[in-house]
Amino acid sequence: MKAKFILLGLLMLSGLVNAGEVKIKVHFEKPTISREAQGDFISFNGLSMAGQAGTPALPWKSLSLLLPAGEEAVSVEVKLGGEAGRFSGLNITPIQPSRPISEGVVGEWARNDAIYSTNALFPKEINGHFSTHFLYGHSVMMTTVCPVQYNPVKHEVIWYDNLEVVVKTMPSARARQALNLLRDGEEVGRLLKSIVDNYDENTTYIKSTIVADNKLLIVTPAEYMDGFADLVNYYTSTGLEVSLVSFEDAINGQTGVDDAQKLRNYLISRYTNDGILYVLLGGDVELIPARGFYCKVQSSSLYEDSTIPSDLYYSSLDGTWNDNDNDLWGEIGEDDLLPELAVARLPFRSLTEQSHMTTKVLKYQQSPVVNETNWVLMAGEKLYDNPETYGQDYLELLVGERSDNGYTTTGLPENMNFFKLYDEGFNQWGSSDIIGKINDGYTFIQHSGHSNWDYMMRLSVWDITDENFSKVDGIQHNYAIIYSHGCICGAFDYPACIAEQTLKISKFAVAACVNSRYGWFNEGQTEGPSAHLHREWMNALYTLDSDRIGETQRLSKVATAPWVNAPGQWEEGALRWCFYDNNILGDPAMKINKGTSVGINSLTQSNELKVYPVPAIDQVKISFDQPLKGNGILKILDMQGRLIYSESLHSEKNSIFEATLDLKYQGIKSGLYLLQLEDTGNIITGKLLVR
Numbered sequence: 001m002k003a004k005f006i007l008l009g010l011l012m013l014s015g016l017v018n019a020g021e022v023k024i025k026v027h028f029e030k031p032t033i034s035r036e037a038q039g040d041f042i043s044f045n046g047l048s049m050a051g052q053a054g055t056p057a058l059p060w061k062s063l064s065l066l067l068p069a070g071e072e073a074v075s076v077e078v079k080l081g082g083e084a085g086r087f088s089g090l091n092i093t094p095i096q097p098s099r100p101i102s103e104g105v106v107g108e109w110a111r112n113d114a115i116y117s118t119n120a121l122f123p124k125e126i127n128g129h130f131s132t133h134f135l136y137g138h139s140v141m142m143t144t145v146c147p148v149q150y151n152p153v154k155h156e157v158i159w160y161d162n163l164e165v166v167v168k169t170m171p172s173a174r175a176r177q178a179l180n181l182l183r184d185g186e187e188v189g190r191l192l193k194s195i196v197d198n199y200d201e202n203t204t205y206i207k208s209t210i211v212a213d214n215k216l217l218i219v220t221p222a223e224y225m226d227g228f229a230d231l232v233n234y235y236t237s238t239g240l241e242v243s244l245v246s247f248e249d250a251i252n253g254q255t256g257v258d259d260a261q262k263l264r265n266y267l268i269s270r271y272t273n274d275g276i277l278y279v280l281l282g283g284d285v286e287l288i289p290a291r292g293f294y295c296k297v298q299s300s301s302l303y304e305d306s307t308i309p310s311d312l313y314y315s316s317l318d319g320t321w322n323d324n325d326n327d328l329w330g331e332i333g334e335d336d337l338l339p340e341l342a343v344a345r346l347p348f349r350s351l352t353e354q355s356h357m358t359t360k361v362l363k364y365q366q367s368p369v370v371n372e373t374n375w376v377l378m379a380g381e382k383l384y385d386n387p388e389t390y391g392q393d394y395l396e397l398l399v400g401e402r403s404d405n406g407y408t409t410t411g412l413p414e415n416m417n418f419f420k421l422y423d424e425g426f427n428q429w430g431s432s433d434i435i436g437k438i439n440d441g442y443t444f445i446q447h448s449g450h451s452n453w454d455y456m457m458r459l460s461v462w463d464i465t466d467e468n469f470s471k472v473d474g475i476q477h478n479y480a481i482i483y484s485h486g487c488i489c490g491a492f493d494y495p496a497c498i499a500e501q502t503l504k505i506s507k508f509a510v511a512a513c514v515n516s517r518y519g520w521f522n523e524g525q526t527e528g529p530s531a532h533l534h535r536e537w538m539n540a541l542y543t544l545d546s547d548r549i550g551e552t553q554r555l556s557k558v559a560t561a562p563w564v565n566a567p568g569q570w571e572e573g574a575l576r577w578c579f580y581d582n583n584i585l586g587d588p589a590m591k592i593n594k595g596t597s598v599g600i601n602s603l604t605q606s607n608e609l610k611v612y613p614v615p616a617i618d619q620v621k622i623s624f625d626q627p628l629k630g631n632g633i634l635k636i637l638d639m640q641g642r643l644i645y646s647e648s649l650h651s652e653k654n655s656i657f658e659a660t661l662d663l664k665y666q667g668i669k670s671g672l673y674l675l676q677l678e679d680t681g682n683i684i685t686g687k688l689l690v691r
Helices: 173-181 186-195 226-237 247-251 259-274 351-366 391-398 431-439 498-504 529-542 549-565 574-581
Strands: 010-018 021-028 032-036 039-043 048-050 058-066 071-080 083-088 098-100 131-135 138-145 148-151 156-160 162-171 215-220 241-246 278-282 291-298 302-310 342-346 375-380 382-384 417-422 444-448 480-484 509-515 520-522 582-585 610-612 619-627 632-637 643-649 656-662 671-679 682-690
Touching: 021 058, 039 058, 058 148, 058 162, 058 549, 071 131, 071 138, 071 173, 131 173, 131 186, 131 549, 138 162, 138 173, 138 186, 138 549, 173 259, 186 549, 215 226, 215 247, 215 259, 226 241, 226 351, 241 247, 247 259, 278 549, 291 574, 302 574, 342 351, 342 549, 351 498, 351 509, 375 391, 375 431, 391 417, 391 444, 391 529, 417 431, 444 529, 480 498, 498 509, 498 582, 509 549, 520 529, 520 574, 529 549, 529 574, 549 574, 549 582, 574 582, 610 682, 619 671, 619 682
Parallel strands: 215 241, 215 278, 278 342, 342 582, 375 417, 375 444, 444 480, 480 509
Antiparallel strands: 010 021, 021 162, 032 039, 048 058, 058 138, 071 162, 083 156, 098 520, 131 138, 148 156, 291 302, 509 582, 610 619, 619 656, 632 643, 632 671, 671 682
């Protein structure tokens, strides 16, 4: 099995899975030192700064390992290789607290004097917490490791270039129960490869049902079933298998302490027996109940909530989320961070609201304003005073390929049509500015700023009217998709939260990815819990090409899950909090008009080229499963449309196209590329991701 790059900065990662024990070796390049006003930083490409607030900011790598079937991790040991080097005279800066985005006051500099005055190596344990989760029945252990130790009294850092991680495993009832949800197939294998660092085709998992990607289940109260008829007919015509069930029938005969648990058990049975992937919850919490999760964050003060509305409860099917049967759902150890189902909710309370929402979903997909599908509105606010923190710094990480903060994402293409509403010092944009730009057609909206249940994007809930958004009608301009870091704007358990209101009126938004409680940022940094999920969401959309909004959301959480175990996230819980309260209000099967310019919309598209592996490392196999008409040209273009590689093909008529390219020999670097196969006037397209 070939070694492969996992993240920038890793030289090699190789793994071996045996029953009872999993071993993996991790190698690191030499770190870099940077000196800034607030202190010194030591960093590695591909590693993220982490730690509890006030402790030294040190680089950590997330690690996810596939375990033997039916087993989970019981211990993790990290064995240090030889000392690779030392750096002296360093005053490593402390990690600053995560903070709710709704709080923008001046803060105090956090520093744990007890640690900074101790003549000992920190951290004592160079691996973070570990936990086992399950994806399509596969056991996945997630943890973090740190290749450095810091003595704050001696101002000295020791770094290691070689770590061996040894995971002991044992059979468990949880892991055996997870095997009831076992699925395999090409899509499952591709997803596992993208998240685990030791994937091997020859695993201990038996072959099982192939996961479906074309089955949608709609659950709604009986009186609203007829209102979904047009949507069911449309999706059926596009090849989706759609089933519609009343909420009353779904929970009838199911076990559970309440209707939410009964519904979840019904979804588990439909996943097991019918292979559903998408679930549309038709109705607000009065019609379809939500599960309230528990989380706490120890930041500059304690934040705690046991009522965080989270449809992740219906998406992640392993375990019960409340093993100890108390009133706190989703406590650490009861969670399931790897969701199987793509779930979203249309939060209507009346037949009129249902009609508005379903009409917008249909029109958005059936007749989009094509020349505006790549129009993006970036709305960034000043988040904090001391240190100064701006939402636009988070939003800029959504564009292009970025390896900031220890993980790589490729998001919005750089040549999209952007309009940027960014605060600059005391100059701030206002409600009239954003209403004007949305009515101009900038309807793919990315927002990082302050919010509340009745306030978002500097708009009051009273601003959300058809009159104010008269041109966002699906004809003059596309309906909007909103992604906001803001606090509480998606609190769909409130009577009339502002994100719900954008969907309930006949114009404006067709879907929103929003927080039901706090959104979180990190003071003075470009990494933050809400921003992390947002980056992975864009990566799922543009790199993994998962354009059905529920699947985009699901994959963003799968990719973010390993970081929930990072120091400062496990204890403080800010990333866990966002993981729980970040929901999709919309239709999970709705395809996002992502408008990837670069001529994709203007190309004559037929079936796409197939590419293996994803991502490609040294070589890539490109194929097309239909006969070619004759000779042709294979082209690779960058995301700006520039030609990177071209090869003339000499094929016999009606032959099947297949080619293997040596990426290193051709000098094709890491990034996202477009493929074009020109075949006698026809252009077949595809995408190539290189790591």
